[in-house]
Each structure stands twice: as C-alpha cells, then as structure tokens.
C-alpha cells in the first residue's frame with residue numbers, strides 16, 4: 001500500500017504528529033508551503049481571516065515520488081483555524097481532491113472541542129469520504145493513545 005502524508009503546520013504541532021505517523025507507516029511525508037509569512041500576531045490574524053473566508057492561497061509545487069492519484073491512501077494533516085482546516089490545506093484539497101483515491105485526516109487543535117465537522121468540510125473536495133480520521137490536542141492526556149488508534153485504523157485498511 002502506497003501512502004502519502006501531506007500537511008501544513010504553522011507552529012510545528014501538526015508537523016511533529018505527521019512525522020511520527022509517517023515514520024510509523026514508513027511512508028513519504030510532505031510539508032505544504034504557500035510562502036506566506038504567518039508568524040506573530042499579524043500572521044495569526046491573516047491565517048484566521050483566510051480560514052474564515054475559505055480562501056485558497058497558492059501552494060508552492062511539491063515533489064512526491066508518485067503522482068497524487070497513484071497513492072492508495074493520502075493522509076492529510078492540518079491545524080484547526082477558526083473551526084476550519086488551514087488555508088494551505090484547503091488549497092491542496094481544491095487542487096488535488098479529485099485525484100485522491102482514499103483520504104484520511106489528522107487535525108490538531110488547542111481547545112477541548114473536537115472539531116469533527118472539519119472532516120466533513122474537507123470531504124467536500126473529495127470524490128469519496130475519508131476512511132479514517134483523528135482530532136488531537138497536542139500535549140493533552142490521551143493524545144498518544146488517539147494517535148495510535150488512528151495508526152491501527154489505517155493499518156486495518158491495508159489488509
């Protein structure tokens with residue numbers, strides 16, 4: 001099973017999780033870059049406003065071993081921004097959603113709200129609904145458990 005991990009991360013939480021997941025699954029892991037400076041309060045505000053407006057900033061070209069359509073599973077990682085997926089991930093989905101055969105989602109957040117509706121929002125860009133998903137508050141009790149549950153679910157789909 002060919003798996004691609006692809007993610008955006010502003011402050012490293014989603015990146016750390018996606019790197020752990022890709023190491024466990026021994027698969028490629030690609031970071032999206034839209035070249036936008038999202039640092040500091042200005043970057044935070046810009047990001048929140050873009051997410052609320054469902055903007056799709058251009059994402060730089062990224063390299064993968066296979067074309068996106070050739071992967072059996074694409075695992076997409078995003079922080080929650082204002083109750084939505086991050087703008088760079090929305091761009092990725094808009095451009096590649098119809099090429100993805102099967103998708104799974106990893107979202108990170110900093111509140112106790114699970115934001116499972118974000119999964120459905122992301123599904124709107126796909127031709128088939130996601131097959132596995134996890135929502136994690138990094139550093140919270142249980143975050144490792146939920147990550148491992150997600151890995152078990154993904155491995156279950158390999159059989």
Ligand SMILES: Cc1cc2nc3c(=O)[nH]c(=O)nc-3n(C[C@H](O)[C@H](O)[C@H](O)COP(=O)(O)O)c2cc1C
Nearest residue numbers: 009010011012013014048079080082083109110111
């Ligand atoms: C613009 C912006 C909006 C955010 N909105 C939410 C939110 O609605 N709910 C939430 O729980 N966390 C929210 N967060 C927090 C991030 O989702 C959380 O810290 C995430 O783990 C960051 O991931 P990263 O380090 O990979 O960028 C927001 C962060 C940013 C920058």
